[in-house]
Amino acid sequence: MLNFLALYNYWVVIVLMMAGLYIMIARHNLVKKLIGLSIFQTSIFYLYISMGKVSGGTAPILIGKISHEKEKAGSATSAAAEQITTVVYSNPLPHVLILTAIVVGVATTAVGLALIVRINEEYGSIEEDDIRAMEQRDPV
């Protein structure tokens, strides 16, 4: 049971992901579909971020100082350098990746919303049922 709860971050991911997928499948309003897509993508961001977490780790920011002259001379075994190696920090790579994925997600949402605006101009509706009915009446 405790093991079950210890992995709560994955439960959050699963719940969000399924909620997003369900909204995309079950809702007929195009904006709601897009919201579902955003929730779905957000769950992936959580997945990545929680993956990079090292328990007890801090932000991966340099503590202490490195002097470049020392590094060049190859004598970087000072106390400061030692301190750096002992700091536990979270893996920054997933965070960087997810920054990119967030930007991609924003771009997708923007394109989707722009399409919805255009659809609304052309069809006068953003309900999928209405649009489908109109499409079937179209000659093409």
Next chain:
Amino acid sequence: MNFFDQVPALQIAVPLIGAPVCVLLRNGRAAWAVTQFCSVICTLLSCMLVAATRDGTVIRYELGSWSAPSGIEYYVDIVNASVLLVVSFISAIVCLYAYRGAEKEIQQDKHYLFYTGWLLCITGLLGIVITGDAFNAFVFLEISSLATYLLISLGPDRNSLTAAFRYLIMGSIGASFILIGVGFLFAATGSLNMADISARIPIADSPRTVLVAFSFLTVGLMIKAAIFPLHAWLANAYHYAPVTVTALLSGTATKVSLYLLLRFFFNVFGIQFSFGQMLLNYVLLPAAIAGFVLMSVVALYQSDLRRMLAYSSVAQIGYIVAGICLVSPLGISAGIVHIINHALIKSALFMATGCIVYRLGHAHIQSLGGMAKQMPITTAAFIASGLSLIGVPLTAGFISKFNLIAAMLEQGWWIGAALILASSLMATLYIGRVVEIMIFRKPRTSTGTLEVNEAPMQMLIPLWLLIALSIVFGIFGNETLSIASAGAERLLTGPLAPALVPESAYLSTGAGQ
């Protein structure tokens, strides 16, 4: 600076620089010239890469000189060099065609945006193929997808908007699944570099992380490559997009996803895992066979030429996947040959359809009567590329189908071979139906004649260039076959490279710690 060393980066940098230049020029013609120029340059560059990798050489290019597992690397071998060539060549030819082809379909003031989208799409597609980094592949996938949504939505009637939106939802789900898969791979191996992952992936005891990564990647790539049960987005997108865009996409977008599928399952996960443990061929082969049989039947009942060709595309993707699933040198090389040949054939067919749409304004099959008299060159082009699609000897389609059937028989899959023949027969029927109407049916107009002229030369020349090439590949098939079998060999060797950095050099990842 040694020029050749920089070729892999230039392959991406040229269209990437071309795209903002198009925006700055704000002129349709100038943007077309830039696009054409970039596509031709890309084609030349990928020719150089193919020539350099034919003997099995691997080119590894470190972006920003950051060494491989931490930095992004471009990894070029014969498999992706040939796909790069296909993508950039199709782009160059279709761009030549777009000079006249796009002018009626797309509003004049949007032309420069259209070509910007085109170049971004090509950047993304080339990037997916050339990169050796799993996450970088996802980013390029999204670049190309976003550009594709834009290009599809530029279609002449309002249905193109809904088609683009549905593709956006499906495509984003597919790309997100790929993202999840890459994430789990990262969790399992601590690396994003494909070669590095392939060297350190713990497949022996198949931990659940790897299994989950594998399943998400399978589904995501199946959506993106439009493999049979997950192909729903393709028909609408190909039907309602501007025909020029469809000609571009049918030759490139799905092919690139198929390449990614090959790369992941053969090299990153390894054949042992994908096909030995996970039995991927038991999932994909039935899907592929059902795909090419059912979709050929569906294509028979379409009333619009573009929609018919779209369903036929799904069927052809089925052939490619079927070849890949045999996991034999002959089968995989048949798959790769068909990736190349189908790109040529289907782009040519869509370009011929584009010529018809250019003059008629639509492509209803029933109203194509009298076409042979009014547009003889276009009709001849349609027939020539149709024959290639069916797989008549002396055409490119024959080479790939012959090899596919030979590979099936080699494995003793009599039923599969028979079904390929049956679906070829159906291809004969659906192409034949259109040709019959074009040649023998009287036009359905009040005056009794279709009042249209032949399509402009600027559209016919690129179209016939493609057809000539597909006939050349049909007669001298050994050239493409040798490239494909070299590719198959690369894919069958398994991991891409030995582990680059010892285990201890990695940060440990995983939430359980």
Next chain:
Amino acid sequence: MMRKYQRQRHRVLQIVTKLLTPFVLLFALYVQFHGDYGPGGGFQAGVIFAAAFIIHGLIFGVDKTRLVLSPGVIRVLMAFGVLLYALTGVAGMLLGGNFLDYNVLAPSALSGQHWGIFAVELGVGITVTSVMISLFYSFASSRR
């Protein structure tokens, strides 16, 4: 009468916006140019910079914002940012390194890295700013 009332109702918001905008812009520039040594960078700075214009558009109306920053300028900036990014990469190639290799941009690798990341982040910042503002323009101006 009604119009005057509405204008007065927004008075507080307008004054606060006028007061805040310079600081928002300044903060964006700080995030941008401090990005190579501390947390920050082009993405964040670009969004903050665009936020200043977006809030201006929300309070004073999009038409007024358009006078400050016309869509044509935005379009040029959008392309310019991407070009700056790509050309920094090409510059690395021309100077004998790989694509996006910053080490060769200056005599020493350290200052080369500094210049490289500066140019690239500036490109990113400009593009993000202009994309955000143009998104706002296109959604705000479509009336239905």
